[in-house]
Amino acid sequence: MVWFTTHKSDWGPNHERKMTLNRWFAASISCFTVFLFAACDVAIPPKIEEFSPSSGYKPASVTQIKTVEQVLAATIAVVKDDIRIEAAGSLRLFTYDNRASFDHYAPAASKSTVPRHILGGASGNEIHLILSGFQDPGSNDLLIGNLIEVIAHEYGHVLQQAISGQNSATVPLWFSEGFAGWVAANVLNSLGWQPYDISLHRFERELIHHRQHVLSLLELDDANHWNAITVKPNGAIKTYVTATVAVQNLIQAEGLDAVKNYFRTGIFASSFRTPWENFVREFDGYVARLDRQKPGEFSMTKPEWRPGDTWVYRRTIPGKVDRVQRTVVKEARYEGIPCYVVEEAGKTFLYTRQELGQLIDMAENTVITRRDRPNMILNWPLHQGKEWINSYRFEDLKNRSSGHSDRKMIAINSDAVRVPAGLFNAVKIEAFDRTNGRLVSEYWYSPKVKWFVKARWYVTSEGFKEYELLEYEYRAK
Numbered sequence: 001m002v003w004f005t006t007h008k009s010d011w012g013p014n015h016e017r018k019m020t021l022n023r024w025f026a027a028s029i030s031c032f033t034v035f036l037f038a039a040c041d042v043a044i045p046p047k048i049e050e051f052s053p054s055s056g057y058k059p060a061s062v063t064q065i066k067t068v069e070q071v072l073a074a075t076i077a078v079v080k081d082d083i084r085i086e087a088a089g090s091l092r093l094f095t096y097d098n099r100a101s102f103d104h105y106a107p108a109a110s111k112s113t114v115p116r117h118i119l120g121g122a123s124g125n126e127i128h129l130i131l132s133g134f135q136d137p138g139s140n141d142l143l144i145g146n147l148i149e150v151i152a153h154e155y156g157h158v159l160q161q162a163i164s165g166q167n168s169a170t171v172p173l174w175f176s177e178g179f180a181g182w183v184a185a186n187v188l189n190s191l192g193w194q195p196y197d198i199s200l201h202r203f204e205r206e207l208i209h210h211r212q213h214v215l216s217l218l219e220l221d222d223a224n225h226w227n228a229i230t231v232k233p234n235g236a237i238k239t240y241v242t243a244t245v246a247v248q249n250l251i252q253a254e255g256l257d258a259v260k261n262y263f264r265t266g267i268f269a270s271s272f273r274t275p276w277e278n279f280v281r282e283f284d285g286y287v288a289r290l291d292r293q294k295p296g297e298f299s300m301t302k303p304e305w306r307p308g309d310t311w312v313y314r315r316t317i318p319g320k321v322d323r324v325q326r327t328v329v330k331e332a333r334y335e336g337i338p339c340y341v342v343e344e345a346g347k348t349f350l351y352t353r354q355e356l357g358q359l360i361d362m363a364e365n366t367v368i369t370r371r372d373r374p375n376m377i378l379n380w381p382l383h384q385g386k387e388w389i390n391s392y393r394f395e396d397l398k399n400r401s402s403g404h405s406d407r408k409m410i411a412i413n414s415d416a417v418r419v420p421a422g423l424f425n426a427v428k429i430e431a432f433d434r435t436n437g438r439l440v441s442e443y444w445y446s447p448k449v450k451w452f453v454k455a456r457w458y459v460t461s462e463g464f465k466e467y468e469l470l471e472y473e474y475r476a477k
């Protein structure tokens with residue numbers, strides 16, 4: 001499996017990229033990134049750098065962050081200023097070029113806690129990272145979003161150590177991981193990568209979708225069990241997502257001081273003013289109560305596009321907001337299949353007339369991406385609760401790579417959505433990665449507009465991305 005970056009934003013190839021990226025990110029919501037490449041690499045010693053609590057660096061924009069060192073320095077700064085926790089002393093960052101280097105040079109203590117499929121971890125006041133897993137294989141650019149999330153998560157473990165001090169109390173694994181996840185989501189927010197409320201929204205949508213598989217916190221205590229679950233289907237949801245939401249609930253109820261107290265004492269009941277067994281029950285109830293409202297019935301048929309139909313979106317990616325225009329230019333046939341030709345941001349996309357599924361992407365009159373089946377974000381007629389599998393192979397002819405996109409789609413409900421173009425009645429569609437269970441993207445389809453009024457992608461080569469409709473123009477039937 002190969003994925004690659006793109007710098008154009010669209011409804012097309014980015015999806016695959018994000019999909020595959022997300023799969024790599026798979027079991028690891030953030031603690032670690034799945035190791036991508038079987039290495040026949042040469043082991044070279046890690047680069048070791050020292051960071052003090054004063055090495056913080058606050059970039060004016062997240063786009064200024066280019067290196068691992070800047071990610072860690074920015075993390076230290078925003079944790080200190082926004083979350084108001086400081087690591088006690090200095091911190092050492094070990095960066096290994098590849099897995100072979102890690103296997104050869106990492107201290108035994110770190111290695112023993114790092115399963116094979118994983119890219120790094122924290123131990124005491126050290127953070128160990130295997131850099132090859134954060135590099136885009138095409139360009140060798142660093143995937144800053146992944147790095148921020150992983151480094152901030154590991155820094156969360158370092159903070160725990162700093163808070164609990166010398167006589168480190170024992171807290172359950174789910175709590176440590178949930179706290180690290182909470183720190184990571186806050187750092188992504190503070191640096192302008194992804195708003196915290198959207199991170200939390202994603203976690204909650206995931207818990208709702210997988211509700212019948214969510215485990216009780218009681219089952220997540222044991223480290224071996226935890227590691228085994230992470231690599232199972234929907235493993236990221238059962239471990240990291242569940243733990244992060246549980247810690248979020250505790251912090252919301254009792255504040256960060258309660259967490260600090262818990263790290264120091266290891267006594268749940270006095271720290272959070274409730275017995276542990278009660279919280280376990282409360283949390284089960286919380287998950288069960290999420291999103292219990294009854295969605296209304298609806299049924300929608302496929303619209304007809306006409307040449308001239310135009311949608312203009314406000315596109316938000318980390319550190320940047322701009323406009324993207326999308327226009328149906330004509331109808332055409334591709335290998336006998338009737339298609340709409342759509343132009344967007346310098347690219348041309350062919351959508352099947354029958355399904356409105358994206359089939360072919362072109363640039364400068366050349367096919368650059370080909371799918372064996374159309375990308376079925378929509379499935380006609382749309383009705384409440386409808387589920388379908390959106391699965392296809394794609395081939396990137398420019399970069400000579402290929403891959404497989406495999407998502408479960410669900411039409412959740414129909415509701416009013418406000419975007420800059422106005423208030424629309426829209427069907428909410430969610431896309432879940434069929435391997436790790438994570439929510440990959442969300443779409444709001446409006447029959448009035450004949451396309452999406454809003455869409456969100458959680459993991460793309462550009463980072464967290466959102467489109468909102470600014471204006472539209474279409475031909476009457």
Ligand SMILES: [Zn+2]
Pocket residue numbers: 031153154157176177180
């Ligand atoms: Zn962790």
